[in-house]
Amino acid sequence: MATVLLSAAGAALGGSIGGTVAGLSKVAVGRLVGATLGRAIDQRIMGQGSDVVESGRVDRFRITGAAEGNAIARVHGQMRVGGQVIWASRFSESVLTSGGGKGLSPQPSVREYSYSVSLAIALCEGEITRVGRVWADGMEISPDDLNMRVYTGTRDQLPDPKIEAVEGTGRVPAYRGTAYLVLEDLQLEPFGNRVPQFSFEVFRPAPVDQQDAQFEPAHAVRGVALIPGTGEYSLSTTPVYYRNGPGESWAANLNTPSGKTDFETSLEALDAEMPNYAAVSLIVSWFGSDLRCAACDVQPRPEQTDFEGSMPWRVAGLGGAEASAVATSEGRPVYGGTPSDGSVIEAIRRMNDMGKNVTFYPFILMEQLADNGLPDPWSDASDQPVLPWRGRITLSKAPGQPGSPDRSAQADSEVADFFGAASAADFEIANGQVSYSGPAEWRYRRFILHYAALCKAAGGVGAFCIGSEMRALTQIRGAGDVFAVVEQMRGLAADVRAILGPDVKIGYAADWSEYFGYHPQDGSGDVYFHLDPLWADDAIDFVGIDNYMPLSDWRDGDAHADAVWGTIYNPAYLKANVAGGEGYDWFYHSPEAEAAQICTPITDGAYDEPWVFRHKDIRNWWMNEHHERIGGVRQETPTAWKPQSKPIWFTELGCAAIDKGTNQPNKFLDPKSSESRLPSYSNGRRDDFIQRQYLRAIYDHWGDPAQNPVSPEYGGPMVDMARAHVWAWDARPFPHFPNNRELWSDGDNYRRGHWLNGRVSNRSLASVVREICERAGVLAFDVDDLRGVVRGFAIGEVADARTALQPLMLQHGFDAVDREGVLTFMMRDGRDAIAIARDDLAMSGDLDGVVSRTRGSEADMSGRVQVGFVQAGGDYDMISEEAVLPRDDACSHPHRIAAIDDKGRGAPSGRTLVDGGACRA
Structure with a gap:
């Protein structure tokens, strides 16, 4: 088209000039020039002709900025x-x-x-x-x-x-x-x-050579629990796609830009951020339908049944088409579905290939919602609690409730119904698959034996738990006061051993309030070591404890009983309560006593065995024979437990990142669950540092050979900290979990939960200050008083130590003070103001009057500095750090007098004593 138009235009232009050029009329010349130009344009636009079209060429190459002399960050x-x-x-x-x-x-x-x-x-x-x-x-x-x-x-x-x-x-x-x-x-x-x-x-994280000075989880932790235990393909190493008709598909387990599955992405982060971990507990969940054991089905469930994944969801022979989906609330599943058998096999093989010691950990999630119409065995209520703890599964009526079948043949029958009749012979393993030919039932034995067979099909695991936290069940007594569930568990352990062979470690993960014994609160004075037949069984290799024992009894203010320790973060305070304090030295006999901190000592005047009543006294429980007491009378014959015969594993261990989390490390926040609770006396604020200090106390205590003796029976330590599985590392990769809440509805729980993801590489404030001081050549310093976590801090310029420390001092609220030649770093504690009488002030002859008032800087006027930031990319919620200005103790230099209430709130008065006006106290 350009050829035609420009040819005509050229002819018209030539005609208007007239004459000839080289024998050609100017009309012809104009037409020729116009046609040539038009053809070139047509070739460029229409792609006709043979001229070269060049694409992507640059005339000069430029690289990202770089400059000589720049500091290395x-x-x-x-x-x-x-x-x-x-x-x-x-x-x-x-x-x-x-x-x-x-x-x-x-x-x-x-x-x-x-x-x-x-x-x-x-x-x-x-x-x-x-x-x-x-x-x-x-x-x-x-x-x-x-x-x-x-x-x-x-x-x-x-x-x-x-x-x-x-x-x-x-x-x-x-x-x-x-x-x-x-x-x-x-x-x-x-x-x-x-x-x-x-x-x-x-x-x-902190350098390895700082480990002796400051606890750093990145180096210290050697075992983790891998959650969430749900998600149809959350454990798969193979990308899985859902399809909903022709041309419509989406990824089920590819939710990051990494190009890898969520499990692979999270596992890579775990391996890099915690290089010393070697043990992992693999959580896999089925769903319990009822707190009454005889009526409780234990069954796998998918998240939905409308469409199929490229790896078909199959668990224990059940396909998505035949299964019932997970219960929903507000249009969303309350949990993820049970991981498909194929994904579990992939996860086990992947971790085995990495050289990790895998413990398989079965988990029961209860699925009752509001208005469920199921009678509550613990009360007269017509509905069971919403999403309760599996540890509350019991008889048709719980022991102690009117009409309970406890201590009768009916209790034996209800327990037998819960366990079912599946046996090891009902499972066949062939070509990496597990088939089942036993009774058509969804009961507990089928649940456990299926996964024993699946672990073998995957190539084996290092250890296998036959259950976890079945606290109320293990305390059920049948006819003749035999603990019916304990006997069932012994038979189950034997069947698991038959499937997995002699090399796999088998155990049970008892709740921390369950492992040591059962003391019925019925006035009988009975003391049972009810799990001893299981712990002593030849099929059991370790004593599993889900350890969430409290390490503090902290309250706000300075008037409570533990205030003499200075702060809840004091590592000596927390460490003293690992084998001390509540549950060891004393207990509260009533809620009123707890409110008033009236402690009752734990004693045993009759037989001088107070450890029998101490759930924290793991050492004496492990080292001694166990004599039950019937009607308060110590029995002559000990139980089957042989002292020091088997190691103790902390099959779960952890503390939530929440204010006063160490008061009750087992508490968590989940708005969906009736079990959701703040730790006692907690204000509910996020606190990453208390989680770190909890782990520090546990590892310091059990890392001490004086507290953790070696067994002459098996040659290993009493508590095997190499098999302490810290709760928890999430198989959903951080920070996409918790930030993608449209996909993962429990993301909001992360902020104050037990998760290690996104926290383990954080630094303690003390370790950062220590490193800056050591780098500057300052060796006489004290950082023991520093509290807090540094999520990320970069020094991009060559600067002195003071310049490097200044942002930290402002954000975290601490000062550097010279104390007898030692540079001491002290938190601004925010304690109550001290009233100083005029007669206690020294006089200065250089100034008129006794007191001079000066107005401090904006920073000094702030009783509390609120610092909020969002990590690049929006990876974190708003972080709130708190700092309170200092109130120096008796000293020889001017100091501020703060007006701050007993919770550290308020602002300082801004007053400063005159030069020479020092406290005489």
Whole structure:
């Protein structure tokens, strides 16, 4: 079209001029010029002709910013950093030619230019544990798409082979002590043929050599519990897609830009952030239908039954089409579905390949919703509680309730109904699959034996629990006062042993209030070691305890009984309560006594065995023979338990990140559940530091050989901390869980929950200050009073220690004070103001009057500094840190007088004593 139009236009222009050129009329010349120009335009637009079309070529190559002399950043905790380019190869240009040829309709020859380059980017001083997420021009991308190698900054790292290939062997530094990464042959076409602006998520917990001075979970924890135990494909290493008709599909377990399944992404983070962990407890859940054991089915459930995944959901022979879906509330499932058998097998094999010691941990989730119409066995209520704890499953009427069948043959019958009749012989393993040919029932034995067979089909596990926290069930007595569930569990353990063989460790995970004995509150004076027949059974290899024993009894203010310890975070205070305090030295005999802190000592005047009544006295329970007391009389013959015969594993261990979490570490917040509770006397605020201090106290206590003796029977420690499974690491990758709440409805529970994800690489405030001081050459310092967690802190410039510490001091509210030649860091405690009488002030002859008033700075006027921030990318909720200005004790220099209430609220008066006006007290 341009050829026609410009040819006509050229002819018209030539005609208006007139004359000839080289024998041609100017009309013809005009037509020729116009047609030539028009043809060129047509070729460009319409693709006709054989001229070359070039695409993607750049005239000059530009790389991301780099400058000589820039400081290498220092990172503490978890931070997003940009880094500095420290090496770049020449860019490589590639040309792909297509098209061309001859004929009636020749196509243009198209040359497509693409470029690649290799880069080395310094991140920070080493040693880091990993690089997590990667952003290019602000968009998160998959690190696996970058051909990226990470050097963590060790003192023995070697030069990068790509850099050596370009620069020559022996001519390349190893950048030891610097964490850096190499992007080899980075393809630039996706970024517009330029190097994008990269940023990287860097994880740097406290250095290993600080472990003796400050507890750091990243180095100390050696075992974790892997939750949530639900999610149809949450444990799958294979991508799974749902399909809902032709052309409509979506990923079930690919919810991050990593390009890997959620399980793989989370497992990689766990492996990098906690390099010393070697044991993992794999939680898998079925659903219980009723708190009355005889009526309670235990069954797997999918999240939905409307559409199928590319890995069909099948559990224990049940397919999605035949199964009942998980109960819903407000249009959403209250839990994820049971993981498919195929995904469980994949998870076990993956962790076995990683060299991890896997403990299989079966879990019962109760699914009762409001107005369920199921009579409550614990009361006269016509409905059972909403989503209750499995530890409340009991008889048709609980022991102690009117009409309870406890201590009768009916109790034996109800327990037998709960366990069912499935046996080891009913399960067949072939080609990695498990088939079942037993009774058509969904009872407890089928649940446990199915997973024993599935673990064997997966290649085996290191350990297997036959149950967890069945507290009310194990206390049921049948005819002749035999503990019916305990006998059933012994038979079940024998069947599991028959399936798994002699090398797998088998145990039961008892609740911390259950493992040591049963003391019926019926006035009889009976004391039973009801689980001893199970603990002593030859099929059982370890005593499992889900350990959530309280480590504090803290209240607000300075008037409560434990205030002499100064703060709930005091590691000596918490450690003293691991085998001390409530449940060891004393107990509360009533709620009124608890409110008033009236403690009743735990004693045993009759037989001098107070450990019998102490649930915290693990050592004496383990080291001694057990003599039951019937009617209060100590029996001559001990139980079957042989002292020091089997190790103790903490099959669960943990504390929520919530104010005063150590008061009741077993409490959690979940609005859906009737079990949701704040720890006693908690204000409900998030507190990551108390979770860390809880773990520190537990690990310090049981890491002490004086507290944790070695058994002469098996040659190992009483409490095997290598098999302490800290609750919990989530198989859903952080921070997409908890932030993606449209997908995962329990995301809001994370903030004040038991999760380690997103917390384990955080630094204690004390460890960061310690490192800054040591780096500056200051060796006489004291950080023991510092409290708090540093989620991420970077120092990007060369500066003195004071400059580096200033942001931390402002955010966390602490001061540096010289005490007898030691630089002492002290929290601004916010205690009550002290009234100082005028007669107690020293006089100064240089000033008129006794007291001079000066107005402090804005920061000094703030009784509390609220600091809010959102981590880059919106990965965290608003974080609120608190700091209260100081009130110095008796000293020789001027100090502030704070007007702060007993909860640390309010603001200081802003008054300062005159120079020389010192406290005489």
